[in-house]
Amino acid sequence: MREIKFSCMWSDGEKWIDNRYSLVEMENGDHWNDMSDQPFMEQYKLKHKRQYTGQKDKNGKEIYEGDIVANAEIDGSYHKCIVRYSERLAKFIFSPACEEWDFDRCVVGSPFHRKEYEVIGNIYENPELIKVA
Numbered sequence: 001m002r003e004i005k006f007s008c009m010w011s012d013g014e015k016w017i018d019n020r021y022s023l024v025e026m027e028n029g030d031h032w033n034d035m036s037d038q039p040f041m042e043q044y045k046l047k048h049k050r051q052y053t054g055q056k057d058k059n060g061k062e063i064y065e066g067d068i069v070a071n072a073e074i075d076g077s078y079h080k081c082i083v084r085y086s087e088r089l090a091k092f093i094f095s096p097a098c099e100e101w102d103f104d105r106c107v108v109g110s111p112f113h114r115k116e117y118e119v120i121g122n123i124y125e126n127p128e129l130i131k132v133a
Contacts, residue, residue, distance in 0.1 A: 002054025007064045009124055010035060010044040016125045017044060020052075020062075048124055053083060053092045057118040068097060068129050069117045082123055082130065097130040 004023040008031045009016055021031050035041050050064040057063055067083045081094035121129050 003052065005052040005062075006031075007048075007050040007052070008046060009048040009050065010041075011047045011124075012043045012045075017041075018125075050122075051085065055092075058116055059118055061119045063119055064122070065092070066123045067119045068121045068123060068126060069094065070120045071117045080120070080129065081117075 006021050006023070006026055008019050008021060010019070011017070019031065019034060025031065031046070035044060035046075048066065050066050053063045053065070055063045057069065063069070063083055065083055065085055068080060069083060070080050079094075080097045082097050084093055084095045085091070086093050120126075123130060
């Protein structure tokens with residue numbers, strides 16, 4: 001069974017802080033306490049909560065919702081993809097970057113069976129990675 005963890009992304013409009021928490025820490029409010037205990041952090045606001053997929057990339061980096069991965073395989077070819085949670089499929093999937101959300105173009109099997117892909121950023125801190133040229 002996978003460990004349930006979250007990435008809480010805080011921003012002041014320019015810089016990002018990405019803190020990781022277990023489910024128990026989230027339930028205890030540790031994600032709020034960490035930021036409120038530091039007066040110099042008061043300009044930061046919670047922008048996104050991302051869930052851990054339970055998988056790691058080829059370098060051992062944990063993969064969270066909203067991460068952008070390179071070398072993801074879809075239909076036998078390799079793409080830059082976004083990790084998303086599909087409520088319809090009840091699992092994490094790779095969705096092609098630079099395209100609208102489209103279930104027909106998403107991986108419907110387990111996208112995490114290969115280990116050649118790697119996390120290169122996320123859609124919040126690195127939106128330029130998914131922009132169409």
